[in-house]
Amino acid sequence: MAQLRAQDQKAITLLYRNYSAALYGVILRIVKQEEVAEDVLQESFVKIWSAFSTYDEQKGRLFTWMLNIARNLAIDKIRSKQYRVSSRTQPMENTVTRHLESSEGIRPDHIGVQEMTEQLNPDQKVIIDLMYFNGFTQSEVAEELNIPLGTVKTRARMALKFLSKLIK
């Protein structure tokens, strides 16, 4: 038992050290406030660890699985707050502007990487960001940006094609 515990401890440390920055970055981008992000980060790791044995590598990569847990918790968080209501009822220009603002500037320690993804076409990026960081569905995105559903799909596809090319 002591042995198992030693291995678990090591695994926990490893998980935390290797993924905390990745998860925290995404969570912060979603909830926007550091204090809230820290809470969600903790919730995410506890959930990840307690569900760890149910993770099935046949069904997908570990990192994707962890990202999903963190993203879902973060999105639940912003949905539980009233500011989602206000953000959804505001005209599109506002949301898009605020959205663009939020993707720049605030976090000086990674502007660099962000600049690199600036190569991503802004029309395409906004679609990915609304879905990934705001939890919008495709039809909500279409409504928000006032564009046809088909265009949402095409742009999402082009954005991911571009990102894929960068990794290769």
Add this chain to the structure above:
Amino acid sequence: MNIQEYIDSGVLELYAAGGLTPAESAEVDQMAAQHPQVRLALEECLRAMEAYALTHAKAPRPELEDHIIRQMEAVTAPRPETAHPQGRVLPFDSPVAGPTNLQPANRWWQMAAAVLLVLSVGANVFLYSTLQNTRSALALARQDSRQYALQVHQLEQRNLQSENLLGVLRNPNTLAVPLKGVEQHPGAQATVFWNQETKEVYFDASGLPQAPTGRQYQLWALAKGKPVDAGLVKPADSTLQRMKTVAEAQAFAVTLEPEGGSVNPTLEQMYVMGTSPGR
């Protein structure tokens, strides 16, 4: 709708970016399960989103680490073998990572430094390039995206390595052998993680004092009373490092040797030792 049309429709990208409703996502899952072609395309999309997520990485306040780790330890995760009575075995080593050397886990700070470095170099070059013609600007843009690609690639690698390490630790075949400090070094300790099936050995050196300059720790497997070299301990490696495979050992020990290691252990310089319940 045929498979290629389905892939081209953009629905997989929406899935990866999180833009589908649960019902729509379930449909995609089903398609991916039925058609390998869909599955491959979907995986590519998910990787792209992983890379995109990574570009937003930001280290949380260091004070959080202990707190969150303690919260996680408070939850006892059921181990894989209890959840799967037939003994599901996690992949010990995926061919992709191969026998590459294991890198320390906590590299986010280094990554941040690397990003800043790349940036400052990039910025200088950029200023210079404004004096140049469009052609050099184009070359530069290409280089930028190569650097980005490289960075994401490194993150990917690290990701794979940690998945492997987790596999090692959670593998029911992995035996943890605690090594305790000998009389002269009561404070020292270390752990050997030894896979009984593949015979691979990983070593946690975090409890050893820092080796003096010019010296290096060396791990030995004691098989039938004879010490067998199990590899040199790399300094400054904060997580598990991969050692040589060990077929047989009744005990493990670590000695301090001149840099580069020795053929036979210097027994007076033994730091930690532990007997192994394995073979």
